[in-house]
Amino acid sequence: MIDLRSDTVTRPDDAMRTAARDAEVGDDVYGEDPTVNELEARVADVLGTEDALLVPSGTMGNQVAVRTHTERGEEAILERESHVYKWELGGVAQHSGVQTRPVDGDERGVVAPEQVRDAYVEADGHRAGTGLLALENTHNSKGGTAIAPEAIDAAAAAARERGVPVHLDGARLFNAAAALEVPAERFTREVDSVMVCLSKGLGAPVGSVLAGSEAFVERARRVRKLMGGGMRQAGILAAPGLLALENRDRLAEDHERARRLAAGIDQIGGLAADEPETNIVVARTDASADEVVAACEREGVGCVAFGEHRVRFCTHWNVDDEDVERALDGVERAVD
Numbered sequence: 001m002i003d004l005r006s007d008t009v010t011r012p013d014d015a016m017r018t019a020a021r022d023a024e025v026g027d028d029v030y031g032e033d034p035t036v037n038e039l040e041a042r043v044a045d046v047l048g049t050e051d052a053l054l055v056p057s058g059t060m061g062n063q064v065a066v067r068t069h070t071e072r073g074e075e076a077i078l079e080r081e082s083h084v085y086k087w088e089l090g091g092v093a094q095h096s097g098v099q100t101r102p103v104d105g106d107e108r109g110v111v112a113p114e115q116v117r118d119a120y121v122e123a124d125g126h127r128a129g130t131g132l133l134a135l136e137n138t139h140n141s142k143g144g145t146a147i148a149p150e151a152i153d154a155a156a157a158a159a160r161e162r163g164v165p166v167h168l169d170g171a172r173l174f175n176a177a178a179a180l181e182v183p184a185e186r187f188t189r190e191v192d193s194v195m196v197c198l199s200k201g202l203g204a205p206v207g208s209v210l211a212g213s214e215a216f217v218e219r220a221r222r223v224r225k226l227m228g229g230g231m232r233q234a235g236i237l238a239a240p241g242l243l244a245l246e247n248r249d250r251l252a253e254d255h256e257r258a259r260r261l262a263a264g265i266d267q268i269g270g271l272a273a274d275e276p277e278t279n280i281v282v283a284r285t286d287a288s289a290d291e292v293v294a295a296c297e298r299e300g301v302g303c304v305a306f307g308e309h310r311v312r313f314c315t316h317w318n319v320d321d322e323d324v325e326r327a328l329d330g331v332e333r334a335v336d
C-alpha cells in the first residue's frame with residue numbers, strides 16, 4: 001500500500017526511535033524536561049518568536065491559541081474552508097465560547113485585508129465584538145496553497161490595527177516556507193501566535209508547537225493544562241521532534257514528487273489535477289470521490305475524498321520516486 005492519504009501517516013525512523021529512547025527527560029509540567037525546553041527554544045528561534053509551547057496535536061495548538069486570545073462571547077473571523085473552522089469539531093464554540101464569523105477567502109484561501117475590515121465587529125450593547133482573526137498557511141482544503149508572507153501580513157495588519165489578535169495555523173508552514181523559499185520566521189511578522197505541526201511532512205510521531213510572545217506562551221501554558229495537555233516526561237516526544245525540525249529542507253522533495261504525481265494524474269482519463277504548490281495534490285473527478293478512493297485502495301493506493309468530486313493525495317517523507325510511479329499505475333488501473 002502506498003499511503004498518500006495524508007502526510008501524517010509517516011513512521012518515525014531509527015534515528016527518531018533512538019533519540020526518543022535516549023532522551024534526557026524530566027517533568028515538563030514543572031518545566032523540568034530539558035529536551036522539551038530545547039525543542040521549544042529551537043522552534044521559537046526558527047519562527048522568530050520569543051517563546052513556544054509543545055502540544056500533543058495541531059488541533060490542541062489551535063484551540064489553546066483561540067482560548068488564550070479570546071474572551072467568551074467574542075467573535076473569531078475564520079476562513080470558511082480553514083481547519084480551525086471546519087475540521088476541529090466546533091472547538092472554538094466548545095472550548096472558548098466564541099462565535100465564528102466565517103469569511104470566504106479566494107480560490108487559494110487568501111483572506112484580503114478588506115474582508116477582515118468588513119467582518120470586524122466593534123463590541124457594544126448589542127454586538128459581541130471581534131476577538132480574533134485566524135489564518136492558515138499552507139491552506140489545506142485549497143490544496144496546500146503556499147500563501148505569500150505579504151498576504152498574511154496584510155490581513156493580519158488589518159486585524160491588529162483594530163486591536164484584534166491574529167493566530168496563524170501553520171500546520172504546514174514549513175511547506176509554505178520551502179515552496180516560496182523564504183525563512184519560516186518571515187511569516188510571523190504580523191501575527192500574535194503561530195502553530196506548526198512536527199507530525200506531518202517533518203515526520204515526527206507526535207507533536208505540534210504553539211509559538212508567540214513570552215506573555216502569550218505563559219497564558220497558553222495554563223490553557224494547555226486546563227485542556228489536559230500538560231505532559232510529563234515529554235522529552236520522549238520532543239527528541240524525535242528536534243530531528244523532525246531538521247527535515248524542513250527535504251520538504252522541497254515532497255513538492256517535486258507532488259508535481260510529478262499531479263502531472264501523471266492529469267494524464268489519466270476521468271481525472272484532472274492542477275500543478276500543486278506544495279505536497280498536496282487534489283484530483284478532480286466526474287465520478288464520486290468515494291468510489292475513486294475505494295477503487296484506488298483496491299489497487300494499493302491510499303487517498304482520501306476531499307469533497308464529492310475531489311480526491312486528495314499527499315506526498316511525504318516515506319514516499320520516494322518509485323512510489324510515485326507505482327501510485328500512478330495504481331490510480332490508472334483504479335479508474336480504468
Ligand SMILES: *Cc1c(COP(=O)(O)O)cnc(C)c1O
Pocket residue numbers: 056057058059060062083084136138140169171172197199208
Ligand atoms: C492537520 C492540521 C491541523 C491539526 O493537526 P492535528 O495534529 O491533526 O490535530 C490543523 N490545521 C491544519 C491546517 C492541518 O492540516
